[in-house]
Amino acid sequence: MRYDTELAPAIVLPRSRPDGRNDPLALFNEQSLDAYRSGMQRCVELVRHTLTRARNPCSGIEPQELQPAFQAIDLDRPLDDLEASLEELQRLYLDHAVYFHHPRYVAHLNCPITLPSILAEAIATPLNTAVETWDQSAGATLIEQKLIDWTAARVGLGEDADGVFTSGGTQSNLMALSIARDSACEAMPGHAGNRHHGLPSNFRQLRILTSEVSHFSVQKAAALLGLGYDAVIAVPSDASKRMDIAALQAALKECDEAGLIPFAIVATAGTTDFGSIDPIPTMAELCRQRGIWLHVDAAYGGGLLLSRRHRHWLAGIEQADSVSIDYHKTFFQPVSCSACLVRDRRQLRHITYHADYLNPRDQAEGGTPDLVNKSLQTTRRFDALKLWMSLRTLGAERLGDHLDQVIELAQQAYRAMRQRDDIEVLLPPALSTLVFRYRPDDVDDDGDLDTLNQQIRQTLSRRGEAVVAGTRVDGRFHLKFTLLNPMTRLAELVALVAEIARIGESLAPSLTSPSARPSPVWSQSSC
Incomplete structure (x- = not known):
């Protein structure tokens, strides 16, 4: 996939001045605000372009296929052009990114994220606020502390x-x-x-x-x-x-x-x-x-x-x-x-x-709220702003409703999967995960079932059709749905389970073939 250069005006960052000094526009400050705005618009268009074209949660590419593209890059020879950098980024990253908001991404504890939290990143990152001490963060310190107090109160x-x-x-x-x-x-x-x-x-x-x-x-x-x-x-x-x-x-x-x-x-x-x-x-x-x-x-x-x-x-x-x-x-x-x-x-x-x-001791004794005094880290990003913006814009109840939705979805999916004779679900969902495996009537050997379910996961991943997790329970390989997307519908999960069964049915006859055993690379691949 190539980035459509007609989506936004081209942006070229200024090079060094003739006298050899760095151009101030290469660094973020009040003189570079126009370039910042244009660059952000360009990046927004890049993300929009990528996501509107994506049909699957991932490309299915394997590490050995993508690695040569990185080997050819010399980081000591910059492109000196934002357009070229974005086009390269499209090929190396965006074309093969894993999209957690996709309804067929059901692997790990990765969630779709709120829009206010993304906007918070757009504010905090250019300012580069570090929240270890008050003299580096001021209001950011109090925002984090307010959220800590709020969370502690919620916990009780x-x-x-x-x-x-x-x-x-x-x-x-x-x-x-x-x-x-x-x-x-x-x-x-x-x-x-x-x-x-x-x-x-x-x-x-x-x-x-x-x-x-x-x-x-x-x-x-x-x-x-x-x-x-x-x-x-x-x-x-x-x-x-x-x-x-x-x-x-x-x-x-x-x-x-x-x-x-x-x-x-x-x-x-x-x-x-x-x-x-x-x-x-x-x-x-x-x-x-x-x-x-x-x-x-x-x-x-x-x-x-x-x-x-x-x-x-x-x-x-x-x-x-x-x-x-x-x-x-x-x-x-x-x-x-x-x-x-x-x-x-x-x-x-x-x-x-x-x-x-x-953070001298007398400063703490004087009441200065330096957050580094209670952190394993020294330099820290202003991550609290993301949650702050979400709470102030959307409210806690809406976030809680999202979790309630995925809990209900997991319960619905469990009931639907239990109706199939070829799907074995280990436990009812306690939160929003389902551990299961494809188990046809004509395959009884646990080792063959392990291989079959590993191959199902690999096939889905290689095709880019779905990202499903794998785990072992009592030594036996199982598939796992981790549901954290409140926009996913039951029909989409039912269809995915049906596809898992179709793939399993097509692979089952070849279990006795040595080539049926999972390859070292695929067995580790999540997408």
Whole structure:
């Protein structure tokens, strides 16, 4: 696909002046506003042109097919022309981008995004606001703080709660578990705290308990915190993929008997594969009895805070010590837009460091709200503006209604898929995901079923017809719909399931052929 150069007037950025000095119009300032406006119009036309021509959610191109186009590019030889850059970008990126707003994109936790949030990016990016300190951000600091306070109030954490925006659930979970670890170590007899003295001598006894189907970022956090993967105890889940409380109690007892120190329990409010929500109230009571930190990973399910129909599914989250929220999932915001919240703002001291040139201690003591004082990151984008614009323009209830719509869609799709004899759905949807596989009557071998469903996914992807996720449950390969698009209709999903069955029917007879086994590249391809 080529970019239609008739869509907007051509734009050529000024080159260097004859005296060799850079032309100020090459950088953004008040003198370049006309070029900024024209350039933005050009980019808007480029996106419009691309999306109106796109019929599928992706092109189906494979890495080895696109890679040669990049190998031919010499980044030390600029094009010196915006038109040429846009045409190149069209070939390299836009022609092969994955469109999350497409009704047949049903793979991962990627959402279509609100228009006000896109406009917020158009405002924040040219100003390049960095929100680490007040003297770099002013009103942006207060916008972020207002949204943190609003979210904490929605969760019900109380007046002492606080938090900060993050890059995503992985960073939020790392931050929360870092605070939980340091809080636990600080309370140990004879230990003055981790910030100055490092981990205590018995740090190898520290344990984090989480569901066996929780997010992998818990293990990553344990490794980054110096505890290792082995510090994470995977607690079995029940038939609904929620943490099994009896198994949790047994795991705690085993910790006691082995002299281990469980310092944090992670409850998941919306597991990635199943959308399942752990029994938070019971887990909170166990944590309270034993003085264990309760972290709720609500990266997926956090949007229920805005739901008028399903808010009660998050019952107990108000008892958490910390919470992860991904606004770029079920709040329909662009990546990245997330937050980590804590019940007691004093706990944020565990990640505070005062640098004289940036956020000196006397500045904090004087009340200057430097957000870097409570963030793992230093330089951060003004991501809060996206959510602010969405709330101020559309309102929280409309965002909540979008989530309610996809929850209802998942329930409708589940009922429709259950009516087919050749589709096996593992569980009713807890939020908006469906894990299933094509299972015809004449294929009984689990290995053959794995291969068949992998090939179905590959075929859809290669054709660019749909982007469907794949996962393994108890070692067996399954397909997965992740529904986050309120504009998707049931008829479109029913048609996609029918196409999955047609592809499966055509592939089933060739299962005994060696060529039927998935290739290494295709088996990893998501589009």
